[in-house]
Amino acid sequence: MKKHLLFFAGLLTVVLLAACGPKGAAPTSLEDTPPNHYLRGMELVDAGNLGEAQTRFARALELDPKYAPGFAGQALLAALNAGALPAGKDREGATDAFRALLDKGYAKAATPAEKFIVAVTGVRAETAAKDARWIQAVEKWDAKGRVIKDVDEGALPYYRNVEALQFFMGKAWFEAGDYAKAKASLGAVVGTDVGKWHRPANDLYARIQKIEQAAANYTVTGVSWAIAAKDSVSRADVAALIVNELNLPKLFGKLSAAEPKADFVPADVSGHAFQVEIVEILKWNVRGLEPTYNATARAELFLPGEPVSRKEMALTLEDILIKVSGDESLATRYFGQDNSPYADVKPTEAHYNAVVNVVTRNLMETDLSGNFRPEDDLDGAELLLAVVRLRNAVNAD
Known part of the structure; x- marks a missing residue:
């Protein structure tokens, strides 16, 4: 202050x-x-x-x-x-x-x-x-x-040009949650010749479309709409949405006669708003959402408020696919390739296989230039769309 x-x-x-x-x-x-x-x-x-x-x-x-x-x-x-x-x-x-x-x-x-x-x-x-x-x-x-x-x-x-007013009005309506008005303002900029505000308007317009496309199929609207407009989503957000929207206890419950227990509950999870969902994720050791050692705390922590990168989300989605399908070969299917379809993801990188798996299955998308942007924070729209597509892919109910 x-x-x-x-x-x-x-x-x-x-x-x-x-x-x-x-x-x-x-x-x-x-x-x-x-x-x-x-x-x-x-x-x-x-x-x-x-x-x-x-x-x-x-x-x-x-x-x-x-x-x-x-x-x-x-x-x-x-x-x-x-x-x-x-x-x-x-x-x-x-x-x-x-x-x-x-x-x-x-x-x-x-x-x-x-x-x-x-x-x-x-x-x-x-x-x-x-x-x-x-x-x-x-x-x-x-x-x-x-x-x-x-x-x-x-x-x-x-x-630079007068389209700036319509772009920032589109952003304002977006932050106010009025997507219809936001698209009307942004559409006027997207429809103009390429200028300073054309690209950001196009990106925000596409993001709104993703939110509407995903949220239209959501059942847990209280959780999904709270997450939808975020510029970046946290590990707790991802855990909550996956557990609630995929009905993870039921989905994974089919895979084991006995329900597993989390090895431990990290100290930073106790009392969290999404504690139940995080513990559920920990029970099943979902890759990309594991606890990590924190040198300052000298303990394994979940770090619920930390943002999730796109490559981490790819690992999480791939792990769920493997667990549900039982197809362990998915974990190594694309390793060993000489050339990557994505300029910013090398075949030798640990997340390469996961990225190819999620993109080829339309769970996540590249940008217009074909880059995956592995280090970028995952935003709320991308999370919504990825989870609803995963839900359809694994027939979760």
Whole structure:
């Protein structure tokens, strides 16, 4: 909490000092311009380097105290800070502050392009902060952005083109759980010529389609929809969904006359919301979800909150297939191949066989370039789709 408050206090101090100056500072080089510092600041925000981004936006305002995108950048930082604070007066104050910065930026905007920058940033900021009325605020900025005419896209150093507004509205609706509106906004971007926001819009649109396709066939909706929109899923999420959706006790119960017992229950599982499901996974020694030794704790832990990578999910899916089918040859079927169908997975890697098994059985997919992305975190949509496809493959009921 103190870290967030100190960051926010420093941010406001820099903004106020820059805004109060009657004249801008003299540039020290050809690159020392407000648009350049604003662009670099936004790139730093995307990279998660908020402290350096703050410095860049502050310099933009030092050079031009009326530079609207500088206020917009500062507002986005303040909104990210607000979203990270717990409910209470500090969060309310941070929310009021970033909205004041947005309003100031919009009032000082000298061109349609600058007004557009503030409007799009308003959508992003409200989505990041998510207070009780964030959707209404998002719609307000969307309406402002849509009526701006004659936007010079060459004067949008970061956003580049006007499709940015529809992309970030699509993200907002996605995070609000309104997939129909999200697809409507994203579809307008996907249908345009390739530009900066075409690829991310296409990726998010495809993700929504996966969620809808998988969730339409789910029975445990309370669990599945809570997981669906996650950017990454945890080991506990995977355990819960597999156990509940595949009815694992019944599915695996057919394989053994006597139900096995977990060798032990890791200390970090006791009291967890998904303790029952995790213990069920441990009973059957499902590969990819085994406990691992933690040197700090000096104990075998399950690490329920750790994200699951795509290669780990491939190992888990393969192991369930092997257990249900009884076909042990699946575990080595593709080892020894000279060439891999995937540029980012070598035939000599431990997860290679599992990756080929799950892709050829349509349990998981490659991206448009044919890469499997083994090290990437598995997202909620991918998890839903993989488990529902596995359920159909093993005839779980």
